[in-house]
Amino acid sequence: MKITRRTALAASAATAATAALASCGSNDAGGTGGGGGDVELTVATFNEFGYEELFAKYEEANPGVKITHKKAATADDARANLMTGLAANSGLADVEGVEVGWWAELLQYSDVFEDLTDPEVEGRWLDWKTEAATVDGKLIGYGTDIGPEAIAYRADLFEKAGLPTDRTEVAELLSGDWDNYFEAGRTFVEATGIPWFDGAGGTYNGMVQQLPNPYEKADGTVVPLADNADVKAIYDHLAEYKDISAGLTQWSEDWTAAFQNDGFATMLCPPWMMGPLAGNADGVEGWDIADVFPGGGGNWGGSYLAVPSQGENLEEAKKLAAWLTAPEQQIAAFEAVGAFPSQVEALDAEEVTSLVNPFFNDAPVGEIYSERATSIEVQPYQGPNFFVINTVVSDAITRWDVDGADPAESWEQGLSAYDELGLA
Amino acid sequence: MTTTTRPSRTSSRRAVLARLDVRLTPYVFISPFFVLFFLVGLFPILYTAWVSLHEWDLIRGQGEFVGLANFQFVLGTDSFYKALRNTFSIFLLSSVPQVIAAIFIAYILDANLRAKTFWRMGVLVPFIVAPVAVSMIFAKIFADQSGLVNNLLMGMDLPAIGWHSDALASHFAIATMVNFRWTGYNALIFLAAMQAIPREIYEAAIIDGTGRMRRFWHVTVPMLRPTIIFVVITSTIGGLQIFDEPRMFDTAGSGGASRQWMTMTMYLYELGWGPQVSFGRASAVAWLLFMIIIGIGILNYLITKRIATAGGPAKTER
Known part of the structure; x- marks a missing residue:
């Protein structure tokens, strides 16, 4: 044990030295060449980051570096593992995949992650992407993919209701504020009797992400839910249109089944949702994607790579993280698994913009999502209490949207659930 | 007398050992369970009680003592x-x-x-x-x-x-x-x-x-x-x-x-x-x-x- 550890340290020191030398001579982030010893790096990801082939490529370009990939089946598993590893201060991978939503609770522990600030990577990502992983000027995560939201819709059902079916016309019809989107929905529901969107919960998620300060002020103080006029306004807005909701919780059994029996006509659709949507709606024709999102742009999901300070090969780990999140590599990942790149340069790349999705009536999704990504202006502030409060509001919505309770009563219940949290 | 005392000294030591053997061996044999129980059962239970009396963050660890709060x-x-x-x-x-x-x-x-x-x-x-x-x-x-x-x-x-x-x-x-x-x-x-x-x-x-x-x-x-x-x-x-x-x-x-x-x-x-x-x-x-x-x-x-x-x-x- 002792010996292996010492040799590992020596090895890492040696590679760090050679790497430093190498990086002086070469501007290629990939060509570090670990002359002497072996460095073993572990990378923990979840779902599909699309890095399998890139690891092989990196190992080839960097002799002596061996990458072990730990892949969790779900983001929840990965989060549990990350939290446990941080709590135990051991057991984490050298490079950890982090979902954007986890920052809310992780930023308060920013000192357990390495500062990845580096002039070389400045300006690599969309501003709002970097902002979400920056705390006190310290960048603790390199952006991988993002989830700019567009609207997916059923062109065949639109036709039945006498609405336009062409995606540019649909984009025109739905562009504007949420009220416009809901009103179009009401017309649709009156004509067909089919719900407009899948559920108020998913829609709320899209709407709340457009608030700059959903539940907390920029200094981290909590806005008491009872005084949170913005959130209450969204809540009431959704409740007013609860008749056009299909009342489904996303990812539930009923939601999955609804794709097969005309359960609803539109849904908010980030690029990573295309896969699940096409899978659930297998055999259903008519889905299309319009380059529009009510109330401005919106982002849902996306990930980062972070380097926990407990690792033993910090420099090598940073190098790998920087290399993986460079535009070229992220484009490769995009081609492999469709992870939509967060790098400015990658958004204009031919490989990305030329992507067409046959399931969605050959929609030019590469172009659409690049456009959606650049139209995002607001990065909501998510402090440590974002999730607790968001759960309280989401539960309140679920109570009337799915379980059939009264919206006003449910809000009161939400307020007492909020009080129970004992925040501020 | 002498014939009986000499063997009795060694036999008494043997008897003590034998008695210890009979009395202690069962405990030695079951002790692995209790050692394990202490490590993975009793200790965590008591430690949990200790944690419950503190402000204790998942990642930061032990905080202030807060009694029964x-x-x-x-x-x-x-x-x-x-x-x-x-x-x-x-x-x-x-x-x-x-x-x-x-x-x-x-x-x-x-x-x-x-x-x-x-x-x-x-x-x-x-x-x-x-x-x-x-x-x-x-x-x-x-x-x-x-x-x-x-x-x-x-x-x-x-x-x-x-x-x-x-x-x-x-x-x-x-x-x-x-x-x-x-x-x-x-x-x-x-x-x-x-x-x-x-x-x-x-x-x-x-x-x-x-x-x-x-x-x-x-x-x-x-x-x-x-x-x-x-x-x-x-x-x-x-x-x-x-x-x-x-x-x-x-x-x-x-x-x-x-x-x-x-x-x-x-x-x-x-x-x-x-x-x-x-x-x-x-x-x-x-x-x-x-x-x-x-x-x-x-x-x-x-x-x-x-x-x-x-x-x-x-x-x-x-």
């Missing part, structure tokens, strides 16, 4: 009482039918069946299916709109049941999963106990002209009493700690929008690993749960004692 906080939340209610409701809906069904299944398996081993192994199959897999299967059965049960109900012009909106319905659905998994296991325990019942008693009963039902109620069930008590105690402990099935009952895993099916262990998990990351509060819940289980354990013991003094295997009137 964590207990006060937990006992002051509605969620705690909801979790308590749900836990007991699910426990009763699962354990009671489970024990009854297990006895009947065991009784049938005890009869002279063809391909005995096949049937006996068959009841154990649900037990070897992972709880998560069971949850996924039952999610299809108990889905609110597209589920099997509700489709059957609506096919018969009956109203659909809100498996995920109504508290009691959700408890029933979760209890069904638990029963599916554990009934066969308990049936095998009962079966083993039934086979240990001396056949002479049955023969005597048959000669006395008792019917099948009467033999079951007046011979089998009384003779099973110790086993029933054992099964009740184990399923009480397991039932109060139920976690997998309710957590997998929907995709969010938080126990429903109104916490309709959030159990004690889920509440514990939410406090410790959820956004509050408060190990102190989670530990407080763990201790409260521990004390509840001990309380029920004592209750069980008192009831068993009464049953035992009330008269062992019942003497049926002849």
Whole structure:
């Protein structure tokens, strides 16, 4: 044990030295060449980051570096593992995949992650992407993919209701504020009797992400839910249109089944949702994607790579993280698994913009999502209490949207659930 | 004298060793269990008590000493009482039918069946299916709109049941999963106990002209009493700690929008690993749960004692 550890340290020191030398001579982030010893790096990801082939490529370009990939089946598993590893201060991978939503609770522990600030990577990502992983000027995560939201819709059902079916016309019809989107929905529901969107919960998620300060002020103080006029306004807005909701919780059994029996006509659709949507709606024709999102742009999901300070090969780990999140590599990942790149340069790349999705009536999704990504202006502030409060509001919505309770009563219940949290 | 003292000195030392051997060896042999129990049982229990008296962040670790504030906080939340209610409701809906069904299944398996081993192994199959897999299967059965049960109900012009909106319905659905998994296991325990019942008693009963039902109620069930008590105690402990099935009952895993099916262990998990990351509060819940289980354990013991003094295997009137 002792010996292996010492040799590992020596090895890492040696590679760090050679790497430093190498990086002086070469501007290629990939060509570090670990002359002497072996460095073993572990990378923990979840779902599909699309890095399998890139690891092989990196190992080839960097002799002596061996990458072990730990892949969790779900983001929840990965989060549990990350939290446990941080709590135990051991057991984490050298490079950890982090979902954007986890920052809310992780930023308060920013000192357990390495500062990845580096002039070389400045300006690599969309501003709002970097902002979400920056705390006190310290960048603790390199952006991988993002989830700019567009609207997916059923062109065949639109036709039945006498609405336009062409995606540019649909984009025109739905562009504007949420009220416009809901009103179009009401017309649709009156004509067909089919719900407009899948559920108020998913829609709320899209709407709340457009608030700059959903539940907390920029200094981290909590806005008491009872005084949170913005959130209450969204809540009431959704409740007013609860008749056009299909009342489904996303990812539930009923939601999955609804794709097969005309359960609803539109849904908010980030690029990573295309896969699940096409899978659930297998055999259903008519889905299309319009380059529009009510109330401005919106982002849902996306990930980062972070380097926990407990690792033993910090420099090598940073190098790998920087290399993986460079535009070229992220484009490769995009081609492999469709992870939509967060790098400015990658958004204009031919490989990305030329992507067409046959399931969605050959929609030019590469172009659409690049456009959606650049139209995002607001990065909501998510402090440590974002999730607790968001759960309280989401539960309140679920109570009337799915379980059939009264919206006003449910809000009161939400307020007492909020009080129970004992925040501020 | 000399002839006896000399050997007696060595023999007395030997005798001491022999006595020590007899007295200590059993303890040495069982000590691994107790050493392990101390490490992975007693120590964590006591450490949890220590944690529950502090502000204790999942990642930051130990904070200030706060006395009983964590207990006060937990006992002051509605969620705690909801979790308590749900836990007991699910426990009763699962354990009671489970024990009854297990006895009947065991009784049938005890009869002279063809391909005995096949049937006996068959009841154990649900037990070897992972709880998560069971949850996924039952999610299809108990889905609110597209589920099997509700489709059957609506096919018969009956109203659909809100498996995920109504508290009691959700408890029933979760209890069904638990029963599916554990009934066969308990049936095998009962079966083993039934086979240990001396056949002479049955023969005597048959000669006395008792019917099948009467033999079951007046011979089998009384003779099973110790086993029933054992099964009740184990399923009480397991039932109060139920976690997998309710957590997998929907995709969010938080126990429903109104916490309709959030159990004690889920509440514990939410406090410790959820956004509050408060190990102190989670530990407080763990201790409260521990004390509840001990309380029920004592209750069980008192009831068993009464049953035992009330008269062992019942003497049926002849």
